[in-house]
Amino acid sequence: MQFEFQFYRASILHFPKNTSQPDDNFNYFKDGLLVTHNGLVKDIGHFQQLKQDYVIENLHDYSGKLLIPGxxxxxxxxxxxxxxxxxxxxxxxxxxxxxxxxxxxxxxxxxxxxxxxxxxxxxxxxxxxxxxxxxxxxxxxxxxxxxxxxxxxxxxxxxxxxxxxxxxxxxxxxxxxxxxxxxxxxxxxxxxxxxxxxxxxxxxxxxxxxxxxxxxxxxxxxxxxxxxxxxxxxxxxxxxxxxxxxxxxxxxxxxxxxxxxxxxxxxxxxxxxxxxxxxxxxxxxxxxxxxxxxxxxxxxxxxxxxxxxxxxxxxxxxxxxxxxxxxNMLRTQGEAYKVCQLQGTRLSPLRGLYMMTQGAASALDLEHKIGNLNVGSEADFVVLDPAFNVLTDLRTQQHISDQGIESPQDVVFALTMLADERCVSATYVAGEQAYKK
The missing domain is CATH 3.20.20.140 (Metal-dependent hydrolases)
Structure with a gap:
């Protein structure tokens, strides 16, 4: 059964605008809600606040997981x-x-x-x-x-x-x-x-x-x-x-x-x-x-x-x-971090993520469509499981609570070193599920 609106609960991280300082310019909702409609982002925010504005009939509950732009x-x-x-x-x-x-x-x-x-x-x-x-x-x-x-x-x-x-x-x-x-x-x-x-x-x-x-x-x-x-x-x-x-x-x-x-x-x-x-x-x-x-x-x-x-x-x-x-782009980010390390240059977890979401969309002149979860953007996004195996569970469990992910920067960094396709719980293209683990 299809519903007019689709709702996704998760810890949600994205960069809403172009920036030279992604470590300081991101939006994060520890217990967040993403609302989509007809393939576009309709709303985004804190779950406890947004749930009052909608009759939530079709909730995709990804609590404890990290939702980011495609x-x-x-x-x-x-x-x-x-x-x-x-x-x-x-x-x-x-x-x-x-x-x-x-x-x-x-x-x-x-x-x-x-x-x-x-x-x-x-x-x-x-x-x-x-x-x-x-x-x-x-x-x-x-x-x-x-x-x-x-x-x-x-x-x-x-x-x-x-x-x-x-x-x-x-x-x-x-x-x-x-x-x-x-x-x-x-x-x-x-x-x-x-x-x-x-x-x-x-x-x-x-x-x-x-x-x-x-x-x-x-x-x-x-x-x-x-x-x-x-x-x-x-x-x-x-x-x-x-x-x-x-x-x-x-x-x-x-x-x-x-x-x-x-x-x-x-x-x-x-x-x-x-x-x-x-x-x-x-x-x-x-x-x-x-x-x-x-x-x-x-x-x-x-x-x-x-x-x-x-x-x-x-x-x-x-x-x-x-x-x-x-x-795997996360693993690619991990190798980019190592290349920078060899040259004494810092590549932070959030800058790396920016370079394959909003930063990439901006460079391609497509930030009005993809790369972020702004209202009106095309609803391309991915749900990451920080604890997809025993090792990653052990590594990230200290950062995950009943309220969501406490330190998204650390979780992103851990996944750049340890992730493969198993960390992807689901991928959505224009609001439709294109992959499910």
Whole structure:
């Protein structure tokens, strides 16, 4: 039986607005109530206060659990789902030995559809409700991903990878086909239901100037689409870009020349940037995707959060599956904490959470829709169980009482070190349950 309003009782934590100080600017209701209606947040507050304003007919009681906005993963590759945890190599060798052979399978629509189902199920079971996703060079694979996300009513940003050189022939498109296929996908999917499109050159070494020029035309024609690509992940990659584009000042200058550095542009990794690149990122309001598990797995380097803060560049967390080693954003936050520790930089539990909820939504220019639990926002949220096994029960029991969670910061931090998909009790997409443990 469906009710007009849905009610969720839990300890509720979110960031209601954009902030540079998330440790001081959050809303927390120890014994809270979230009210949804027609896929949107209708109300939020303390249970004892709000219960007087409604006839609560359909209460989902998650007392003792933590309810947060749906998590946002801002950089990952859906065709690499099956090759996660493939042994060894650094970036360029890893692409040749693992990535390209795997992506070749996605020329078959049925196979792409099968992996898309698994990929999205993995996201939802880990509490991720929005993702910015790389497909393959195949238009039909991108269609399959969008179709699967549409069936789940997810807010998904995705794009067809564009590559016309330095890749196997079966994965190579042309400037014209990249432009034509991308335009068709934009017309078919961008803004349809909760789906959004991202122009997706894989990275500078795999696109010719002619292909970049074709994508620049699309960037100007469609100013509200997103842009996603890779930037300065690996030092050998940077040297390669210098050889291929000798007349440009630096790696990011290549993308900027072709109108691809702007608001709603997310550059994956950004490990070895020069001062001028940080300045350009700030000036153009582009964002950096911090992918700690991938950077450690491939030995690419350590992201410098302090440097990003210095230049006031938005930083958002991402798994980068399949070089990234987990779909779980909480575990990804834990690895980001360790990367910062190695450099003497502080990453607090709440800042990490902000970087994959409200902070990510703001960087993507979507904070009016997702990333928070403000009234009127789309009702994407996840319920976390701080005591999902014996160890986490032992670790967090001192912070949980009959009234709710006493110290959400400590519980969040513990989960970043200990959590996996078992900590997710339920995931809701636009007010509908999309996953239940």
């Amino acid at each position: 998590l946002i993963d801002s950089h990952l590759h859906f065709p690499q789902t099956e090759m996660i945890a493939s042994y060894g190599e650094q970036l360029l060798e890893w692409l040749q030995n693992y990535t390209f052979p795997t992506e070749d399978k996605f020329q078959h629509p049925e196979y792409a559809a099968l992996i898309a189902e698994t990929f999205l199920d993995q996201l939802l079971s880990n509490g991720t409700t929005t993702a910015m996703v790389y497909s393959t060079v195949h238009k039909q694979a991108t269609d399959a991903l969008f179709s699967a996300a549409q069936q789940r009513n997810m807010c998904l940003i995705a794009g067809k990878v564009c590559m016309d050189r330095n890749c196997p022939e079966p994965l190579r498109d042309t400037p014209l086909s990249a432009q034509k296929d991308s335009a068709t996908l934009i017309d078919n999917w961008h803004g349809k239901d909760r789906l959004l499109y991202a122009l997706t050159p894989r990275f500078a070494p795999t696109s010719t100037p002619e292909q970049f020029a074709a994508l620049a035309e699309l960037a100007q024609q469609y100013p509200d689409v997103f842009v996603q690509t890779h930037l300065s992940e690996n030092k050998h990659e940077i040297d390669w870009v210098k050889q291929l584009y000798p007349n440009f000042k630096h790696y990011l200058d290549v993308y900027d020349h072709y109108q691809l550095v702007r608001k709603r542009a997310v550059f994956g990794h950004c490990l070895h940037l020069h001062q001028h690149e940080w300045d350009l990122m700030h000036d153009k309001q582009a964002s950096a995707a911090f992918c700690p598990t991938s950077n450690l797995f491939l030995g690419s380097g350590l992201f410098d959060l302090q440097q990003a803060d210095k230049y006031q560049v938005d930083v958002i967390l991402a798994t980068d599956v399949g070089a990234g080693t987990s779909f």
